[in-house]
Amino acid sequence: MDTICLILVVLVIGCYGYKAESGSYTLKLENASFEDLHSMFKKIKGTGTGLSQHNKVFSAFAASLTASKTLGNGEIVKFNKVWTNINNDYDQITGVYTAPQPGVYQFSCSVMTQNDKKLRVYLWKNKERTVAIYPGYTGHNMGTLNMVLQLEKGDKVYIKHGGGGREIHSNTGSNYSMFSGYLIR
Numbered sequence: 001m002d003t004i005c006l007i008l009v010v011l012v013i014g015c016y017g018y019k020a021e022s023g024s025y026t027l028k029l030e031n032a033s034f035e036d037l038h039s040m041f042k043k044i045k046g047t048g049t050g051l052s053q054h055n056k057v058f059s060a061f062a063a064s065l066t067a068s069k070t071l072g073n074g075e076i077v078k079f080n081k082v083w084t085n086i087n088n089d090y091d092q093i094t095g096v097y098t099a100p101q102p103g104v105y106q107f108s109c110s111v112m113t114q115n116d117k118k119l120r121v122y123l124w125k126n127k128e129r130t131v132a133i134y135p136g137y138t139g140h141n142m143g144t145l146n147m148v149l150q151l152e153k154g155d156k157v158y159i160k161h162g163g164g165g166r167e168i169h170s171n172t173g174s175n176y177s178m179f180s181g182y183l184i185r
């Protein structure tokens with residue numbers, strides 16, 4: 001009985017796989033797990049989010065700072081010059097990016113210190129500190145962070161000062177300090 005079922009399933013999948021070859025993906029039966037099959041069927045029915053399906057939402061932003069600043073203790077950095085804000089998920093008034101849908105996101109931040117000063121900032125995901133940059137001391141120094149985060153809809157991501165140096169440098173001519181991010185998938 002089990003064998004007959006298996007043969008039936010293989011035949012049915014085979015048919016769908018054949019039918020789908022003209023489409024955008026090829027079925028790999030070899031390692032098909034129930035999850036794969038489930039997501040494939042959902043995709044065939046047009047209701048699910050299959051791997052090769054395009055995002056429903058495209059979200060991307062980049063913003064820089066127009067002036068140097070001494071950050072308040074634990075202050076969120078408001079990168080105020082917006083270069084890109086597709087889907088408007090970045091708010092330059094608060095400095096916070098809000099994820100529009102569940103997915104995997106990329107974030108980057110570069111900051112420059114004021115002359116002979118230190119600066120420490122963190123990338124936050126909601127109430128959770130993730131990674132830090134801590135450039136200092138002599139002259140101007142730069143630090144960069146790159147992070148990939150899996151987010152739920154409504155998760156908040158931002159750059160915030162944390163203990164130590166608070167002197168961030170930027171200006172309208174040079175845009176040394178910036179923050180960007182986008183939905184990968």
Ligand SMILES: *[C@@H]1O[C@H](CO)[C@@H](O)[C@H](O)[C@H]1NC(C)=O
Pocket residue numbers: 028030031
């Ligand atoms: C199937 O899985 C095995 C073991 O995980 C792996 O060695 C093999 O390359 C996989 N085949 C395909 C087509 O992905």
Ligand SMILES: *[C@@H]1O[C@H](CO)[C@@H](O)[C@H](O)[C@H]1NC(C)=O
Pocket residue numbers: 081172173174175
């Ligand atoms: C910084 O941005 C301004 C526009 O706000 C632009 O005119 C200037 O060329 C930029 N500077 C650099 C170094 O990219």
